[in-house]
Amino acid sequence: MINQAAIKDLIIKMADDELIQGHRNSEWTGLGPVMEEDIAFSSMAQDKIGHAWALYRILHEDLGGEDPDRFAFLRPEKEYRSAHLVEMPNGTYDFSLMRHFLFDQAETIRYESMQESSFESLRLLSKKVKGELKYHTLHANAWVMQLSKAGEESYGRMQQALNDTIALAAGLFEASPEHEAALIEDKVYPGEAELYRRWLDRIYPVLVKASLNLPAITAIKPVYGGRQGIHTIHLQPLLKEMSEVFNLDAEAGW
Amino acid sequence: MSHKTTIAEVYESLEHVMDPEIPVLSVIDLGMITGVELEAGAVHVKMIPTFAACPAVSYIRNNIKTTLENELGIAVSVEVDKEVHWQSNRMTAAAKEKLKNFGIAPPQILAGEVSAEIMLEIPCPHCGSKETYLRSPFGSTLCRAIHFCKACGQVFEQFKPLE
Numbered sequence: 001m002i003n004q005a006a007i008k009d010l011i012i013k014m015a016d017d018e019l020i021q022g023h024r025n026s027e028w029t030g031l032g033p034v035m036e037e038d039i040a041f042s043s044m045a046q047d048k049i050g051h052a053w054a055l056y057r058i059l060h061e062d063l064g065g066e067d068p069d070r071f072a073f074l075r076p077e078k079e080y081r082s083a084h085l086v087e088m089p090n091g092t093y094d095f096s097l098m099r100h101f102l103f104d105q106a107e108t109i110r111y112e113s114m115q116e117s118s119f120e121s122l123r124l125l126s127k128k129v130k131g132e133l134k135y136h137t138l139h140a141n142a143w144v145m146q147l148s149k150a151g152e153e154s155y156g157r158m159q160q161a162l163n164d165t166i167a168l169a170a171g172l173f174e175a176s177p178e179h180e181a182a183l184i185e186d187k188v189y190p191g192e193a194e195l196y197r198r199w200l201d202r203i204y205p206v207l208v209k210a211s212l213n214l215p216a217i218t219a220i221k222p223v224y225g226g227r228q229g230i231h232t233i234h235l236q237p238l239l240k241e242m243s244e245v246f247n248l249d250a251e252a253g254w
Numbered sequence: 255m256s257h258k259t260t261i262a263e264v265y266e267s268l269e270h271v272m273d274p275e276i277p278v279l280s281v282i283d284l285g286m287i288t289g290v291e292l293e294a295g296a297v298h299v300k301m302i303p304t305f306a307a308c309p310a311v312s313y314i315r316n317n318i319k320t321t322l323e324n325e326l327g328i329a330v331s332v333e334v335d336k337e338v339h340w341q342s343n344r345m346t347a348a349a350k351e352k353l354k355n356f357g358i359a360p361p362q363i364l365a366g367e368v369s370a371e372i373m374l375e376i377p378c379p380h381c382g383s384k385e386t387y388l389r390s391p392f393g394s395t396l397c398r399a400i401h402f403c404k405a406c407g408q409v410f411e412q413f414k415p416l417e
Contacts, residue, residue: 036390036400043392052306121336128306128339131417134368135391137400142370 002186006179007119008063009081010188012056013227014110015055016082017172019072020235021103022048023242024090033093040139044100047136051129057138058121059073069087077236083226085168087235098161101140102169102203108133110189118187141206147190148210164213170196170222259326264290264297267325271317274310275395276413278356281318285344288335289311297328300335305396305414342415350367354379359401368415376412386410 025045032038056072059065085103090096111133114126148158173196184191200217207214227230265333268287270383281301289300289396299318303311308342311371317331322330342361350360359379362372373388383405390400 037393039394039400040390040392044395045307046396047307050305054306063388118401124336124339125306131341131368132305134417138368139391199263221270242292 002119002188003179003182004063006176006182006186007122007188008059008065009176009179010183011055011059011063013081013083013120013176015052015059015072016080016135017103017107018048018052018084019057020080020082020238022046022052022236023088024086024088024096025100027090028096037093041096044049044139046138047132051132053104054125055131058083058125062121069246070250071082071203073246075241077231080231080235081227081229082224082231082235082237083168083172084232085165085172087226087238088168091232092157093195094157095164097140097143097147098158098165099169100136101144101206103172104133104136104163105203105206106169106172106192106195107197108137109202113195113198115185117189122188144212145210148212151157159212162207163215166215167220168223170220171224171226174222174224174227176227182198188235256300259328261290261292262386263326264292264299264322265378266329267322268299268318268408271314271321274399276353276358278309278352280393281342283346283349284350285346286314286350288338295328297322297326297330297381298334299330301332302335302338302340304340306323308396314333341417342413345367357410359410361413361415364415364417365417372415373399376401378406379410380406380408381406 011054022045025048027043028041029045029133030038032041046180052072056065056068059071060068062223065071085099088099094220109127111130114122114131116127117123147154149155173192180191183189189195204214259317265282269282273279273280273284274279281392284304286301287299288302291298299322301315311334315334318332319330322328341364343364345361346360353360357379359376362376370371374383377389378384378386378401379385379402383403385404386401387404388399389402389409393400393411397413401408401412402409
């Protein structure tokens with residue numbers, strides 16, 4: 001029997017990251033620097049929120065969790081398990097793009113690692129999501145390489161964006177000490193430390209092609225806290241805005 | 255005399271359920287149907303969405319139910335099949351032809367994984383030229399990418415290949 005509390009914890013982390021990143025992506029709707037980017041971030045928002053919904057449904061249907069909409073919108077801030085990376089405001093396009101690159105590569109690694117998961121619902125979903133994520137990483141890789149080769153100012157800004165996001169992104173791999181061993185033991189997934197290693201191997205070749213310098217691994221101090229419910233000042237206002245319509249009438253039918 | 259509905263009739267009826275975003279393609283053309291069962295005077299249909307976050311899923315589900323109930327006069331239930339996931343290789347050859355005539359480039363047959371390379375030189379649905387490039391992997395719906403044709407100077411959409 002797989003440890004249910006540990007699986008729930010893992011799925012909530014994944015779903016909350018998708019939900020919050022999806023919401024941040026949607027904030028580019030109408031504001032993208034060119035039309036195609038406006039559409040790209042809006043499409044990725046739709047994908048992310050759809051993936052979050054699929055994960056909340058697994059919680060609901062397989063693990064006795066609450067209704068997905070209520071769970072997504074009605075929790076107090078400290079019950080969210082999203083990482084600090086996804087909570088950060090969009091900032092300038094270079095910041096958003098670098099976050100998108102680091103986040104989507106991390107998600108890809110995570111879902112790839114679940115292709116053989118012992119937890120069936122997660123295994124089935126991960127096969128679907130993995131294929132869709134190809135387009136997210138295709139998009140991210142292309143722009144990171146293109147903008148890093150688009151002149152001195154552009155290169156400088158991309159390097160700065162990488163410097164600003166790398167420790168936050170490393171925080172995506174914050175393990176839950178009380179559950180991690182069980183998840184690895186039960187073969188749900190290979191564990192955060194292993195995913196972190198695979199992620200560094202995956203982002204490195206793209207950064208090399210872009211001539212960007214990945215800071216020394218030992219110098220990266222991952223920003224933890226989100227997985228414990230300790231958040232930045234940016235999450236609460238986002239949750240308030242995100243749930244505003246839902247809260248007008250939580251019982252309304254759509 | 256009551257007529258006993260056959261599986262073949264159900265499939266024929268499913269050909270009349272069109273995709274709301276691409277109205278020339280039916281749920282059969284798209285390869286969205288994964289199973290049909292007949293039992294005790296009712297039809298049970300299993301379907302899969304193309305993309306997980308497709309906003310049209312409940313609309314399509316409902317269309318399947320009402321179309322089949324109207325045409326066959328039998329109770330219909332439709333469920334999303336979690337065992338199978340949609341891949342673009344499920345789309346029929348006839349569907350790809352209809353898609354092209356509708357102005358959307360069809361997905362290429364996937365032999366391996368989607369990569370940046372295979373998204374190049376997609377034949378333009380307007381002039382047939384392969385002098386094209388991927389302008390964005392995201393288009394007006396989740397299942398479409400945007401390409402540009404250098405030969406006829408037009409932007410066109412493609413139904414994306416999906417693993």
